[in-house]
Amino acid sequence: MTGGANRHYVLAAGGTGGHLIPAFALATELERRGHHVALITDRRGAEIPGKPSFLPAHVLPAGRFGKNPLRWPGGLRAVLEGRKMALRLFDSFEPSAVVGFGGYPALPALLAATSAGIPSIVHEQNAVLGRVNRLLADRVQAIATAYPEIARLKPKHAGKVHLVGNPVRAEVLSLRDEEFPPLAEDGLLKVLVTGGSQGARVLSEIVPDGLAMLPPALRQRLQVTQQCRPEDIDAVRERYRSHDIPAELGTYFENMAARLGDAHLFIGRAGASTIAELTAVGRPAILVPLPIATDDHQAANTREVAKAGGARMIRQEKFAPKELAKQIQVLAQHPQALANAAHAAWNCGRPDAVKDLADLVEGFGGAEMMDVIRVGANTARGTTQGAPAAQGAARDKAGKPAA
Template sequence: IIIAGGGTGGHLYPGIAVAKEFQKRYKDIEILFVGTVNGIEYRVLPKEGYRLETIRIAGFIGKGFLKKIATLFMLPFSLIDSFRILNRFKPQCVIGVGGYASGPLVLSAAFMRIPNVILEENVVPGATNRLLSYFTKKAAVAFEDTKRFLRNGADVVVVGNPIREEIYKKGSQKSDRFTLLIFGGSLGAHTINMKMVEAIDYLKEFKEKIKIIHQTGEADYSLVKDAYNKAGFDAEVMPFIYDMATAYANADLVVCRAGATTVAELTACGKAAILIPFPFATHNHQEMNARALSEAGAGEMMLNKDLSGRILADRIIYYLNNRSKIEEMEKKSMSLGKRDAASKMADLCEGLVSYV
């Protein structure tokens, strides 16, 4: 199997979930990930024990004129790289998980008549998957509404958003101290980081009752870590959390963005959350995700434009003093969770390969 794409955790981790499902089914399976040297896959996959090969490609949508020209120049080389990888590895199936690295691989697989499928994690698909839907054998989506954005007549199957089994298998491992998990996606979120630093002053009188686990991204790591240390908080601050399963298991409350993979993980393990959707997400899909959880009673939505350190601190203190409210949100969150998407995705791929 080749799993192509990545760039961010929202694309990569569903691919890892599918890889692990295949490894449960076939002990001798060979799995190769294909991405770029600039994506999150370059540092995550070696730690996960997966082999990665890279191709020469960069992003196009939302880039400046010169970067777009550079990307167009790289396209022939990315296709050459892709054909070489496919000829050498000879996969029975190619899975595109989104992100610009998936485009050349899935397109090349289609030309070589290798069974292939794309996975779209968001309600509104990205440009790469929209284009690939004209060439791919099947498209797997997380939401029914996504079907209308892909090509007419595309063989589209709703499977959900694949989640790594360990994310929800650990269950709850809460301690006596109120544990707050904060992250803004795989690259961090500057706004959330800065508002949390502002919130420290309002949380000082509660610091003996609170433990903080905070993924900052690289840029804000030192600033945030120093702020917690100076205020005397028990805070575990990291640029990137590799063991999210333990972080979720320890958390009483999560403060985070509302990307599709994050929402799927929250509901799979039944976590209460303050959701702060990224305001510039394509088609505002993060606000739609956050609003859905909020209306279901599984989380609280706070818009980026309304966020302040004082407001964030007030909501954290509210949940600290109202644990029964967290328990209610956890039950609602758990009821929304879908844990079988990776299995459905593996079934779909097996169906494409008649001799599996």
């Protein structure tokens, strides 16, 4: 533990997996270091699977501010009520710092922290600074980021920026040092297809037909695992059957980490948690950003790994069977091409994200400022925090020195 005596921390996050997965990871690390942690979220967040058993969840009202101005007064009332409730929690819990992970439920807690004089930090999972984090950027003491380049981040806030990465689940991180699955010229090519927690209909419509357009020698080696919406699964099953492609379909897979570890190629959306897990494990991907994502942040999330050669990005309006087949062939034309792409993705991973974020958090509210300096040095200028660890001393997936 970095800071000495145990302390109290409050984490505040919106009620989706993208916000809560890194919050849960940080909570687990802080608890391991001997601290007490509480969570502020909305009703959805309090019920989401994966919350650590030691982590109490406090549900606060959190108003949303959409495009309709008629709803703004109600949203403001909810935020003010949530702020009052957060202040009451802070009076009894006495946190050393409050950490926000984005989403409207984080807003009341962070506003309360400012008014109570409690240090506050925000973590941005995406490559575009989210609305709530933009709103709070002036007030917080630190902005932790997952990517070297963050859009919608004002230059005046550069001094607050600390590149730490995006924490991932422990079961995913445990796969980082495993070799890329062996792939012979005539061996099975295992493809994993997911579209987020609910599946994506466009993937169900396009992927089976795209795989069917691959050259026969490649198509006959396919083994597909695909997550689908319940209402789509029968039609998808029939598509694969008509193409004579073996496919395991489901609406939810509990052992998704193990399936990612077995996969040679991933096809899916480009949410922050997805990118973090792909780069943690080192899996090549074809990414189809959600077109309605706020500020087009999913497309921005693909920039780093695509530039490195670990993924191909296809805009949804261009996502057609022929284009998918073309991009798969680019990545999978021979086993070494896939292995090279896997290594490129792996090099983009930041496996120390949760430790570096915990060090940053411990740097506020009583710890030595050396913690903040160590984590934040030069990262505001775009250097990669933890690069030596992330690059594994420049070794490839087989453990050999990289060329």
